[in-house]
Amino acid sequence: MRFAVQSRNDDLSNELMERAKTYLTDFGLIFDDAEPDVVLSIGGDGTLLHAFHRYKERLDEVAFVGIHTGHLGFYADWKPAEIEKLVISIAKHDFQVIEYPLLEVKVEYTNRNQSATFLALNESTIKSPEVTLVMDVELNGALFERFRGDGLCVSTPTxxxxxxxxxxxxxxxxxxxxxxxxxMASINNRVFRTVGSPLILPSHHNLVLKPVKGPDFMVTIDHLQILQKDVKSVHYRVAKERVRFARFRPFPFWKRVHDSFIDSND
Incomplete structure (x- = not known):
């Protein structure tokens, strides 16, 4: 089995990275930064986002596992003191792979017959650089509303x-x-109205945003900020690709929610 390690680059994370490399190679695993089967993310959720985008071309072949060196994250299951236990589990292949949905973002442009497609693990946002965002929101080809406000956020379940x-x-x-x-801060008054509520769309539905005012927008894909110029439309849907995580022990999602937002002892 081949492995790679993504570190947050603080002292503790780098120390754990070196220990993990040593332990895993001692067990006969191969360090392969280019084509790993398992990627250890040591840091926080932001570190795993970097790892995801680094290996997004290998999602069918790679599984991620997180070690948190700060507060407990939704992608980081393991504590630094458990590094040896984790390494033994990896070496014994004592894990199962679970898959979660991703977000596909496709930007089409007005002045060229081209498009750009991105994958997001967490979310994508769209904002106007300096003015109010005005976008027609289409659901499955039909106009749903004209949005005016600071911006819009489209997220995955994770x-x-x-x-x-x-x-x-x-x-x-x-x-x-x-x-x-x-x-994000929609304008709602006697003239302008939006639904004013989050919309949850299943995998067979499509969401399209079409600019009404201004062709240039700041689009984020997770932690990445990309200025998109001459935008004709932005298409969102559940991606065909899925992210894979190596799960070594039960860690129920609702327990993560509870520990992160209600009663965290980490």
Whole structure:
């Protein structure tokens, strides 16, 4: 089995990275930064987002596992003191692989017959650089509303506990093949109206945003910020690809929610 390690690059994370490399190679595993079967993410949820985007071309072949060196995260199951236990489990192949949905983001442009497609593990947002965002929101080819406000966020179920939650969105169990759209400070008065509520869309539904005002937008894909110019439309749907995690022991999702937001002792 081949493995790679993504570190947050603080002292503790780098120390654990070197220990993990030593332990795993001693057990006969091969360190392969280019084509790993398992990727250890040592840090926090942000570290795992970096690892995901680093290996997004190998999602069918790679499984991720997280060690948290800060607060407990939704992607990091293991504590630093458990590194040896984790290494033994990896060496014995004592784990199962679980899969979660991803978000596909496709941007189409007005001045060229081209498009750009991205994958998000957590969410994608869209904002106007300096003015109010004005977007027509289409669901399955039909106009649903004209949005005016600061921006829109479209998240995966695993990303529903991140920025989406801060915007008042629902927390979705990651086994659900769905995406969620939440509003950022929408303008609602006697003239302009939006639904004013998060929308949860199943995998067979499509969400399309079409600019009404201004062709240039700041689009985020997880932690990445990309200025998109001459935008004709932005298409969102549940991706065909899925992210894979190596699960070594039960860690129920709702316990993670409880420990992270209600009663964390980490």
């Amino acid at each position: 990303g529903s506990t991140a920025y989406n939650k801060a915007l008042g969105g629902a927390i979705l169990h990651p086994s659900l093949p769905a995406i969620q759209m939440t509003e």
